[in-house]
Amino acid sequence: MNQHWERKAGLPVEESNEAVRIQLAQLEDTHRRVKQDLLRQQEVASQLAQSVRELEIRNLELSAGRDQALAELEEWNLTESVLRQKTEELARSNQDLEQFASLAAHDLQEPLHSIQVFVDVLRVKHSLSLNEQAQGYLDRVTKAASRMQQLIEGLLLYSRINAPGSKGESLSLGQIVKEILSDLGAQIDELEAEIHVGDLPMVHGEAVHVRQLLQNLIGNALKFHKPGVAPVLHISGMMIQDRRHTGPGKPGSLCQIEIQDQGIGIPAEYLDKIFGMFKRLHRKDEYEGTGIGLAVCKRIADQCGGAISVRSTPGAGSTFTVTLPG
Structure with missing residues (x-):
């Protein structure tokens, strides 16, 4: 095989x-x-x-x-x-x-x-x-x-306040406050008021509106003093930064103004109501007024692109804080 x-x-x-x-x-x-x-x-x-x-x-x-x-x-x-x-x-x-x-x-x-x-x-x-x-x-x-x-x-x-007008200008707060105090000189002398004014920066806005706002607040601070006690006011201002601010003035730059008094103060339950129209906390025979002043202040602050707020202690005084474009 x-x-x-x-x-x-x-x-x-x-x-x-x-x-x-x-x-x-x-x-x-x-x-x-x-x-x-x-x-x-x-x-x-x-x-x-x-x-x-x-x-x-x-x-x-x-x-x-x-x-x-x-x-x-x-x-x-x-x-x-x-x-x-x-x-x-x-x-x-x-x-x-x-x-x-x-x-x-x-x-x-x-x-x-x-x-x-x-x-x-x-x-x-x-x-x-x-x-x-x-x-x-x-x-x-x-x-x-x-x-x-x-x-x-x-x-x-x-x-x-909302009427068409100028777009605002750079204003000296110090000069505006000086003029207001001069206009209120007779009342200040009569009350023997003590007013301390710090260094105040520049702001952006319409002069007539900013002046009206501050005059209302200073006038209220003088008016609502304790009976028999001379008013004491502190007016101060400083620049703050807030990136959320993009309105008039420098972007992100705001001026914070404080007007502090040692008057009768405001009860806590009224702090969120006093900026409304015709809001009065006292009888006419106690304190004169129309109840419009603070509403005007709020409207001016809003129109300027700012804000206004208050903190207060009854019997110890109030501090109004206003922010306006810097």
Whole structure:
């Protein structure tokens, strides 16, 4: 048989067997490499499938996020549109209200002037024929007319704060306070008031408004003193930084002004109410006033891009803090 194979293959049997073993080994090696390649390809395919699944999930998340962002943007645009509309309506309403207040106050002045004129005529021409009771009535009418005049002037001032005007200028607080104290000199001397004024910085605003604001606060500090005790006032100012401020003046720069007194103080339950219109805490026979002064102060501070606040202790005094653009 072996001889027959040798004759047929042309090789000795041993050599033929060796050749077969080599071929088998090569086939096994090739099979092993192919199997390894297949395993690697399967692993790569599995990784690709996993990546595809992750990309699909990420795509779904991005689509959902995009849809949510579009919905929020649409809602924001709608809200912004409604807010813009309401702001315009409020501006028109405020303008109408201011115009009405101005016209009403202006129209009230004519009959009030007539009342004051006729009272003066009665007092000058008929004072001898009026008894003591009638003279008392005239005094009461005169005082009521005077309070009405102050009220009308306050309403006119309040309504004009929003009126178009200049964009403001750099102002010396020290000079403004000096002029106010000069104007109030007679009252200060009468009360024997002690007023301490520190270094005051520059502010940005309209001179007439800033002056009115400070005059109201200083006037109140003098008026609401303890009976029988001379008023003591401290007026100070300093520059502060607030990044939220982007309005008039230097960006982020505000001037903080404090007016401190040692007067009768304000009860805590009224601290958030005193800046409203016609808010009075005392009877007219105790302290004169219209209840408009602090409302004017708040409106001016708001218009200037600032703010006003108060802290107080009944019986110990109050400190009003005003921030204005620097």
